Amino acid sequence: MTTITQTRTATATSPAETSTLPPISRLSRRLSEPRGFGDQTLIVPRPDAIRLLGGIPAPEALPVPDIARVSTELWTDPAAATAALQYSSATGFTGLREWIARREGVDPARVVITNGGLHGLSLAVLTVVERGATVAVDDPIFPLFLRVLELATDAVLPIPVDGDGLDVEALAARLAAGERIGAVYTVPDFHNPSQGTLTTDGRRALVALAEQYGFYLLIDNPYRELRFAGDDQGLRPFHESDRAIVVNTFTKTLGPGWRVGWLVLPEQLVPPVIRLRNRLDGHSSTVTQTLIEHLVLTDDGWFDRVLAPARALYAERAFALVDALEAELPGAFRTVRPEGGLFLWPRLTDDRVDAAALADRAAAHGVLYQQGEFFASGPDRWEASRHLRLAYGDRTPEELREAVRRLAAAF
Known part of the structure; x- marks a missing residue:
């Protein structure tokens, strides 16, 4: 079993002067091992990089004014505030x-x-x-x-x-x-x-x-x-x-x-x-x-009133992304127009394209996305590697169109 030792500076070394920390658990060691979900590129992104990386809600879709109102009501009601802290x-x-x-x-x-x-x-x-x-x-x-x-x-x-x-x-x-x-x-x-x-x-x-x-x-x-x-x-x-x-x-x-x-x-x-x-x-x-x-x-009915404009916003962004891919890179990808959610999963139509090299070039041009291969759950990563995962939730339609223009330049 691997141990981690701590040594203290001294004029002589003896068992009393060296302490051994208990090992971490087998589960902790196993969970600390790399599993292949690291950084996708070694390219340092441009300061103005457009990130299409995560399933992040649009800031405009979050009901901040309503949250502020109920927060104020809570913290100005001593009885309710005290109960909320229990x-x-x-x-x-x-x-x-x-x-x-x-x-x-x-x-x-x-x-x-x-x-x-x-x-x-x-x-x-x-x-x-x-x-x-x-x-x-x-x-x-x-x-x-x-x-x-x-x-x-x-x-x-x-x-x-x-x-x-x-x-x-x-x-x-x-x-x-x-x-x-x-x-x-x-x-x-x-x-x-x-x-x-x-x-x-x-x-x-x-x-x-x-x-x-x-x-x-x-x-x-x-x-x-x-x-x-x-x-x-x-x-x-x-x-x-x-x-x-x-x-x-x-x-x-x-x-x-x-x-x-x-x-x-x-x-x-x-x-x-x-x-x-x-x-x-x-x-x-x-x-x-x-x-x-x-x-x-x-x-x-409050929750549904929050969802209605959010859905319209995500529809606009999803369709703007698909339309931009078809306009800037005709025939380069096979895409399906989303019916919901926050992601597009376009597939490269030319299997000769080096997907990893494309991701690096795209990063150099200022657009970051997740490579499909990182989503494979089995040893055969080929089909997943032919895809890009493009997250559109927190990007405006103009940002998405600019991201696709940069991707086109990377091609």
Whole structure:
């Protein structure tokens, strides 16, 4: 076992003069190992670089004036302020859980408030994934989930994702061939990074597989409220199953700084999740729950009024990006117009193009984006490497058009 030693300066060295620090845990050592999600380029970006890197909400879409108003009301009410600074329950505020339950169409007893989406995923993984079990995951994948999954296992089974979401038939074929898994992870609405949305039939088929083979579904759904075109495929197949855990968050709608999300759990999983949580963080911030609960409960239509202009804004940006690619780089990419979410996943049409070199040239020209290969969940990274992930949420249409002009220059 590797140890870390500390030595003190002295005139002579003896056992008493050398102290040995206890080693960190095996889990901590494993989590500190590099996993291939480092910086994508060694090029130092220009000071005026346009970053299309993360799923960041548009500043204009965040309800800052309303947040300021309720914050002032809270801190000028001594009784409410004092209550907001106290402990609260592990399940979360009753009023907030009831509001979420109405939107989700479930019993409030199944809702647990979390510290954002990743916290919800961590609780779900630690509750239902046995150590060392195989978990089927999206390919390409939201890579931070793989880091969460390392809390329990390194064994993943990559399953392709396309415009219709997770390839449920491919998963069914692997299971029929004898593969056994403990869970499936997928982003069903406006998948990160591939934009795809799992069809209603696909959702039913996925639930049927979970019930047939006895595994859990980890349904990560932070983009669901950002639909600006097409038809909602619904959550009922997941909510009606005792095998599905649905994870959501206010990160993409009210802002990531809140660190407030939620789980919709099968009834039998609520007690083990709460027992686990009581050994970790105890409960979500009482202050942030107080503010969000006040915002959504004081006016039951408030949240939808916040979402309506945000959806229009993201539609304008998504379509501006697609139109700019088609105008500046005709034929260079195969694109699908998004129906929601914050990402575009264009594919290079010419497989001779060196995607890594293109990313470096683009950075030198002042546009930064994520290379597709970093989203591959399996050893075959070729198909993912032919894609670019372009995030448009926090960039104006003119910035997006300029970014594409710079990308064209990089070509």
